[in-house]
Amino acid sequence: MRILLVSDLHYALRQFDFVVDASTDHDLVVIAGDHLDIGSSVELDAQIVVVMRYFELIASASTVVVSSGNHDLTGHDANGERAAVWLDEVRRGGIPTDGDSLRISDDTLVTICPWWDGPAGRAAVEAHLSADAERRPARWIWVYHWPPVDSPTSWTGSKFYGDPDLLGWIERFAPDIVLTGHVHQPPFTPAGSWCDRIGDTWVFNPGRQIGAIPTRIEIDLGDGTASWSSLAGQEQVDLRVPPGA
Amino acid sequence: MADIFDLTDHLPEVHLVAGETLIAEGGDPGAIWVLMTGSLRVLKNGTEVNVVTHTGSVFGEMSLLLGRPYTATVEAVEPCVLRHAADGAALLASDAEMTRLIAAGLAERLAFVTTYLADLKQQYGDAPGLAMVGDVLRRLEQRRAPRAVPGSAREPDPEY
Numbered sequence: 033m034r035i036l037l038v039s040d041l042h043y044a045l046r047q048f049d050f051v052v053d054a055s056t057d058h059d060l061v062v063i064a065g066d067h068l069d070i071g072s073s074v075e076l077d078a079q080i081v082v083v084m085r086y087f088e089l090i091a092s093a094s095t096v097v098v099s100s101g102n103h104d105l106t107g108h109d110a111n112g113e114r115a116a117v118w119l120d121e122v123r124r125g126g127i128p129t130d131g132d133s134l135r136i137s138d139d140t141l142v143t144i145c146p147w148w149d150g151p152a153g154r155a156a157v158e159a160h161l162s163a164d165a166e167r168r169p170a171r172w173i174w175v176y177h178w179p180p181v182d183s184p185t186s187w188t189g190s191k192f193y194g195d196p197d198l199l200g201w202i203e204r205f206a207p208d209i210v211l212t213g214h215v216h217q218p219p220f221t222p223a224g225s226w227c228d229r230i231g232d233t234w235v236f237n238p239g240r241q242i243g244a245i246p247t248r249i250e251i252d253l254g255d256g257t258a259s260w261s262s263l264a265g266q267e268q269v270d271l272r273v274p275p276g277a
Numbered sequence: 278m279a280d281i282f283d284l285t286d287h288l289p290e291v292h293l294v295a296g297e298t299l300i301a302e303g304g305d306p307g308a309i310w311v312l313m314t315g316s317l318r319v320l321k322n323g324t325e326v327n328v329v330t331h332t333g334s335v336f337g338e339m340s341l342l343l344g345r346p347y348t349a350t351v352e353a354v355e356p357c358v359l360r361h362a363a364d365g366a367a368l369l370a371s372d373a374e375m376t377r378l379i380a381a382g383l384a385e386r387l388a389f390v391t392t393y394l395a396d397l398k399q400q401y402g403d404a405p406g407l408a409m410v411g412d413v414l415r416r417l418e419q420r421r422a423p424r425a426v427p428g429s430a431r432e433p434d435p436e437y
Contacts, residue, residue, distance in 0.1 A: 040437070044400075046401070066437075070428075075388055075393070075425075076425035076427060077389050077420060078390065078413075078417060082413055085412060102432050102437075105427060106425035107425065118425065147431075148431070149429050193436060216437055
């Protein structure tokens with residue numbers, strides 16, 4: 033299986049174009065949040081329509097899952113907490129998103145976590161992870177926008193800017209792979225990185241760059257490799273290396 | 278300030294079953310409807326362009342104001358209840374606040390379109406993504422949803 037991870041496209045339409053073109057070469061496309069740009073001159077409601085159309089184009093060529101990021105929150109959920117309510121439309125269109133689980137073949141489960149914004153949302157994420165832990169197959173992948181604290185994948189260049197809850201859940205449930213975004217700089221900074229190992233769990237964050245081509249991570253589970261590509265160059269890791277090696 | 282539910286509480290209700298047509302593309306305008314419960318599918322040339330679930334959404338107003346045939350078919354996805362003004366022109370003529378609300382909704386959708394197009398020119402030039410413009414414009418024209426308001430309570434002042 034070949035997985036393409038992008039994140040934080042922030043309504044950069046040429047970068048969305050790139051993902052559409054690249055989707056034919058991958059079995060699974062993961063867009064890990066911050067699809068919208070709250071600083072753009074384009075009305076959010078217009079951005080939503082455009083982004084949903086991109087999701088459809090990608091879904092026509094590959095399997096795609098999308099999670100929310102903090103830029104994607106547009107209203108309140110049933111608990112009165114901020115949520116990316118427009119993603120309900122995406123789900124109705126057949127694309128797995130916040131709160132969904134996707135089984136791919138018999139050996140892979142993808143758990144898609146929202147940007148939760150209050151105690152009810154946090155509890156729902158934990159319940160979702162707990163439920164999927166009970167049925168985890170050989171390979172368990174999470175999609176979660178905010179990378180864990182104390183990880184080079186959340187290093188800004190001057191501090192860790194990560195999610196302590198995600199770190200706790202990784203330590204508790206030990207998924208195989210966690211796909212994140214949110215913090216734009218880690219791959220480009222000394223002491224930061226696009227990948228990390230927490231126990232047996234691989235954590236990835238592609239970062240963000242300006243221009244027509246997004247930073248991206250391509251994971252080839254068949255070859256056991258993960259590679260990061262950006263204007264600054266390309267790096268690769270061997271996923272089969274034991275932890276601590 | 279009165280909302281659309283207050284302003285239309287005197288109107289009779291119509292009930293649709295799933296699959297029933299509210300508006301037929303090409304038909305003559307005249308009426309206005311306000312969605313109270315349920316959801317409606319909007320189709321143009323037989324292709325679904327939108328599903329409206331937002332209560333308070335208004336239907337028929339654009340064709341009424343422009344005096345043109347309906348530009349889309351609207352049908353019930355599930356059982357729906359709508360308030361019905363058979364003479365939409367008379368309703369708008371008699372209620373300035375109702376007219377203002379409808380105008381505000383139309384102005385909002387126009388802003389979606391114009392900001393989208395203005396930004397496209399800056400971002401794109403001649404790139405392939407322009408191929409979706411026609412489709413996006415059709416969807417924006419028909420879009421009715423709660424207004425998107427950004428912001429996170431958990432990270433109210435985010436660094437990213």
